Amino acid sequence: MTTTTAPTTPKVKTRAGDRWFSGTALAAGSMILVTLAAVAIFLIVQSIPGLSATGETASILSSAENFWAYVGPLAFGTVWASILALIMAVPLAIAVALFISHYAPRRLAQGLGYIVDLLAAVPSVVFGLWGILVLAPAVQPVYAWLTTYMGWFPLFGGTVSSTGRTIFTAAIVLAVMVVPIITAICREIFLQTPVLHEEAALALGATRWEMVRMAVFPFARSGIVSASMLGLGRALGETMAVAMVLSISGRITFQLFTSENPGTIPANIALSFPEAYGLNINVLIATGLILFIVTFAVNAGARWIVNRRKEFSGAN
Numbered sequence: 033m034t035t036t037t038a039p040t041t042p043k044v045k046t047r048a049g050d051r052w053f054s055g056t057a058l059a060a061g062s063m064i065l066v067t068l069a070a071v072a073i074f075l076i077v078q079s080i081p082g083l084s085a086t087g088e089t090a091s092i093l094s095s096a097e098n099f100w101a102y103v104g105p106l107a108f109g110t111v112w113a114s115i116l117a118l119i120m121a122v123p124l125a126i127a128v129a130l131f132i133s134h135y136a137p138r139r140l141a142q143g144l145g146y147i148v149d150l151l152a153a154v155p156s157v158v159f160g161l162w163g164i165l166v167l168a169p170a171v172q173p174v175y176a177w178l179t180t181y182m183g184w185f186p187l188f189g190g191t192v193s194s195t196g197r198t199i200f201t202a203a204i205v206l207a208v209m210v211v212p213i214i215t216a217i218c219r220e221i222f223l224q225t226p227v228l229h230e231e232a233a234l235a236l237g238a239t240r241w242e243m244v245r246m247a248v249f250p251f252a253r254s255g256i257v258s259a260s261m262l263g264l265g266r267a268l269g270e271t272m273a274v275a276m277v278l279s280i281s282g283r284i285t286f287q288l289f290t291s292e293n294p295g296t297i298p299a300n301i302a303l304s305f306p307e308a309y310g311l312n313i314n315v316l317i318a319t320g321l322i323l324f325i326v327t328f329a330v331n332a333g334a335r336w337i338v339n340r341r342k343e344f345s346g347a348n
C-alpha cells in the first residue's frame with residue numbers, strides 16, 4: 033500500500049530590496065501616527081495647568097462665561113474666516129484645474145500648472161504684506177459702497193472699516209493661499225478620469241461641458257472633497273497672514289466689513305506668545321488644543337464623506 037503526500041507550495045523568496053522598501057514604508061507610515069500622538073499628548077499635558085488653574089489665574093474653562101469670553105470669539109473667527117475662504121477658493125480652484133486639464137492647449141496647460149505649483153510655495157508673510165498694503169486699501173471703497181447701498185443685508189451691515197482690514201479681507205487672503213493646493217490636487221484627479229468614459233460621452237453627442245459634467249465630475253467627486261478639506265485645514269491653521277491683515281476686537285459677529293472682527297486661534301497665539309509667561313503660556317496651548325480638536329473633527333468628517341462614495345469607481 034503506497035501513500036501519497038500532498039505537494040508542497042514552494043516558498044517565494046523575497047529580495048533584500050523588497051524587504052528594505054517594505055520596512056521603510058512601514059516606518060514612514062508609523063512615524064505619522066507617532067508624530068500625531070506626540071503632538072496630541074504635548075497639547076493635553078501642557079493644557080492641563082491652564083484649564084485647571086484657580087485663584088488669581090482663573091481657568092478659562094472654570095465657567096461658561098470665561099470660556100465664551102476668551103475662546104469663543106477665537107474659535108468662531110477661525111471657523112468663520114476659513115469657511116468664507118473655502119466658499120471663494122473651491123469654485124475658482126475647480127475652474128482653474130478644469131481649464132488646465134481639459135480646455136487649455138498643452139503648452140499653456142504646462143505653464144499654468146508650473147505657476148500654480150509655484151504659488152503654493154509663496155511664504156505666508158508675503159501674502160500678509162500683500163493683503164495689508166495692496167488688498168485692504170483697494171477693497172475698502174467696495175466695502176463702503178456695499179455697506180451704504182446694501183446695508184440692509186445682515187452680512188453687509190454695521191459701520192464700515194476705514195482701513196479695509198476686516199474678516200472678509202482676511203478670508204480673501206486665505207482663499208488666495210489655498211487655491212494653489214486645491215487646484216493642484218483637482219488637476220491631477222481630473223487627469224485620472226478614464227479616457228474611455230470621456231470618449232464615450234463625446235461619441236454619444238455630448239458637448240465638452242456635458243462630458244465634464246457626466247464623466248469627469250462624478251469620477252472626481254471624492255477627490256474634490258478631499259482637496260477642499262486639505263485647503264480648509266491650511267486655512268484653519270494659517271497664522272501670520274491673518275495676524276497681519278485682520279484688525280481684531282474679540283467680538284462674535286457675522287458682519288463682514290466692520291472694524292470689530294473676531295480673532296483666530298493661530299493669530300492670537302502668534303501675537304500673544306512673545307509676551308506670555310507662566311500659566312498664560314498654558315492657556316495659549318489650551319487654545320491650540322481646541323484648534324487641534326476642530327481640525328481633527330473637520331478631517332474626520334471629510335474622510336467619512338469620502339468613504340461614503342468609495343464604492344464608486346470611474347474605472348468600473
